Every structure is written in C-alpha cells, then in structure tokens.
Amino acid sequence: MEISNFDLSIWRGDANGGDLVSYRVPVREGMVVLDAVLWVQANMASDLAVRWNCKAAKCGSCSAEIQGFPRLMCKTPITEYGSQVTVGPMKAFPVIKDLVTDVSWNYKVNKEIPPFTPSEKDLASSEPWRMQQQDVERVMEFRKCIECFLCQDVCHVLRAHDLKSAFYGPRSMVRIASLEMHPKDVLDRRPLLKGNAGIGYCNVTKCCTEVCPEHIHITDNAIIPLKERMDDEYFDPIRSIVRLFRRKAGKPTA
Ligand code: SF4
Ligand code: SF4
Ligand code: FES
Known part of the structure; x- marks a missing residue:
C-alpha cells in the first residue's frame, strides 16, 4: 500500500x-x-x-x-x-x-594474513579434533563477519588519514583474531600485527563496533585481546631482555 x-x-x-x-x-x-x-x-x-x-x-x-x-x-x-x-x-x-x-584493497590485505594452520600432529591424526566449547564460541563470533567493510569505512585511521599502507583495519583484526584465538591454530601472527597489520594505529575508539551489522564486539573481543597479546610479547621487560640477548647472539627474534 x-x-x-x-x-x-x-x-x-x-x-x-x-x-x-x-x-x-x-x-x-x-x-x-x-x-x-x-x-x-x-x-x-x-x-x-x-x-x-x-x-x-x-x-x-x-x-x-x-x-x-x-x-x-x-x-x-x-x-x-x-x-x-x-x-x-x-x-x-x-x-x-x-x-x-572499489573495495578490492580489503581482499588484497586479506591475502597477506596467513590462513588457519594446525599442528603437524593434528594434521596427521585420524582422530576427531577436540576443542573446548568456550574456545569454539569465542571464534564463532568472528566468523559471523559478512565482509561489508562498514567498520573499515568508519575507522578514522583509514577514512580520515588514509593509512591503508600502515593499518589493515578492524575487519582484518577480526580475521586475525579468529585465527590467533582458534584452539587448533599454531601459527604466531604477532609479528604481522606489529608490522604490516599495524595494530598500534588503533586507539580503541570503538567506532567500528558501533557500525557492525553483525554486532561483532570488534574492539572488546578482537582488537583489545590482540593488543594484550602484543603487549605480553613486545612490552614485557623480561621478554625484551631475552630478545636483546638473542639479537646479540645472532639468533632470530620476532
Ligand atoms: S577502534 Fe580501532 S579499528 Fe575500530 S574504528 Fe577505532 S581506531 Fe579504527
Ligand atoms: S562491520 Fe562487522 S560484518 Fe562488516 S566487515 Fe566489519 S566486522 Fe565484518
Ligand atoms: S543486499 Fe546483501 S547485505 Fe544488503
């Protein structure tokens, strides 16, 4: 009518x-x-x-x-x-x-994120993988993403400062979180987060969370836990000393 x-x-x-x-x-x-x-x-x-x-x-x-x-x-x-x-x-x-x-930049950075990587032992096993229900639920939230890129659009780092060369944006942080927090994934993506993904550019304004049509808690459940893992790795004083010694000994550091 x-x-x-x-x-x-x-x-x-x-x-x-x-x-x-x-x-x-x-x-x-x-x-x-x-x-x-x-x-x-x-x-x-x-x-x-x-x-x-x-x-x-x-x-x-x-x-x-x-x-x-x-x-x-x-x-x-x-x-x-x-x-x-x-x-x-x-x-x-x-x-x-x-x-x-043209949203193709999002697909380009998506390809730079290493995919799900289980351990050799899990890959070789014929047994069903066992996971805690709470671990499954934690990553299920991130898998609701429909790649609308509204969060990327509202993020001031990408929108106002056009820092696409330095920061992957919130959608990519959700994808990285879904992999890093997967109980059966063994790859360490923290060097990527610190480097090309540029998580340090996010100042947790939460604008991305406000616009997400899937109501994913992008900042609270993905970005902040990833930042905490980064802090543990890169800003823990004991780990810093270990890294310093490894560098002096010519050993690789993350
Ligand atoms: S919380 Fe971070 S990723 Fe989300 S809009 Fe703000 S700066 Fe961008
Ligand atoms: S706004 Fe939500 S659903 Fe859309 S791309 Fe970002 S995380 Fe995914
Ligand atoms: S037409 Fe598919 S999300 Fe709107």
Whole structure:
C-alpha cells in the first residue's frame, strides 16, 4: 500500500566528482533504503549504479553511507528518517560509480594474513579434533563477519588519514583474531600485527563496533585481546631482555 512520497538524495558521480541528486519516491510499508534506491533505478535513472545481492543483510554488498553513517541499505527502514534521506558511497574507498566503491584493497590485505594452520600432529591424526566449547564460541563470533567493510569505512585511521599502507583495519583484526584465538591454530601472527597489520594505529575508539551489522564486539573481543597479546610479547621487560640477548647472539627474534 502506498503511504506517501519521500525525498531520496543519492550521490551521483564517479572518480572525477559528483553531486547529490534528489528523487521523489513512493513509500511502501516495510520499505528499506535499498528498495527506494532500486525504485529510482527502475523508474527514474536506469544508469544508477548500486551493488546488492541478498537483500537480507547477509552478503555484505549494499554498504553505503545513509545520512553520513555507514549502514547496510537493505537493513535500514526508510521510516527511520522522516521524509528525507541522503545516501552516498562509502568514503574510505575509491568511488567507481554512484554508490559503488572499489573495495578490492580489503581482499588484497586479506591475502597477506596467513590462513588457519594446525599442528603437524593434528594434521596427521585420524582422530576427531577436540576443542573446548568456550574456545569454539569465542571464534564463532568472528566468523559471523559478512565482509561489508562498514567498520573499515568508519575507522578514522583509514577514512580520515588514509593509512591503508600502515593499518589493515578492524575487519582484518577480526580475521586475525579468529585465527590467533582458534584452539587448533599454531601459527604466531604477532609479528604481522606489529608490522604490516599495524595494530598500534588503533586507539580503541570503538567506532567500528558501533557500525557492525553483525554486532561483532570488534574492539572488546578482537582488537583489545590482540593488543594484550602484543603487549605480553613486545612490552614485557623480561621478554625484551631475552630478545636483546638473542639479537646479540645472532639468533632470530620476532
Ligand atoms: S577502534 Fe580501532 S579499528 Fe575500530 S574504528 Fe577505532 S581506531 Fe579504527
Ligand atoms: S566486522 Fe562487522 S562491520 Fe566489519 S566487515 Fe565484518 S560484518 Fe562488516
Ligand atoms: S543486499 Fe546483501 S547485505 Fe544488503
């Protein structure tokens, strides 16, 4: 049932620049922002570029900035915004066209994270692996990530300072946490965290946690425990002395 009309301002443009364009959209009960954008595409602007797939908040494709706040378009009812709303592309990534951004950098850094690595003994064993339920639950939270990259978009290190060459961002911290805290993984990714992943750039503002549509406790459950492991390894005075001796003896240190 048609209830009323609604002003939808969509950023239109490409890498060379663009501007907001207003569209009058008929509102239907239960309509989300993605419905309104697709209505514009079907009825008023067939060249409007928008990325989406599941319309169920599960594929992570329809990330955008709604009233300047990173959200999934398919999970955002337009009734939250009165009679007007503005939709734009994520600002932390290069625009391709309209609402579509180039998020390929995230996949590039993802490849730099060493994958799940069990011990030789576990690999050779024909027995089922046994794990504590609480260990399983701890990493299950991280596996809910749908790679929407909204957390990357809101993170000031990537967004305001564009430090992509120095910091992998919160989504990657979630992936690293899922591996580091896996009870059957034996690889030590702390050198990566200290080096290329740049965890030291995170100052725990928690903005990433606020925007996560999967409600992953990115800072409390992933980043802070990873930082604590880093502190134990790199800022514990006894370990520092051991590392100093190893360096002097020409032995490898992390
Ligand atoms: S808590 Fe860290 S990773 Fe998350 S938004 Fe803030 S600086 Fe970025
Ligand atoms: S951690 Fe949350 S906000 Fe970040 S990419 Fe995954 S689902 Fe999206
Ligand atoms: S369309 Fe899949 S998350 Fe929105």
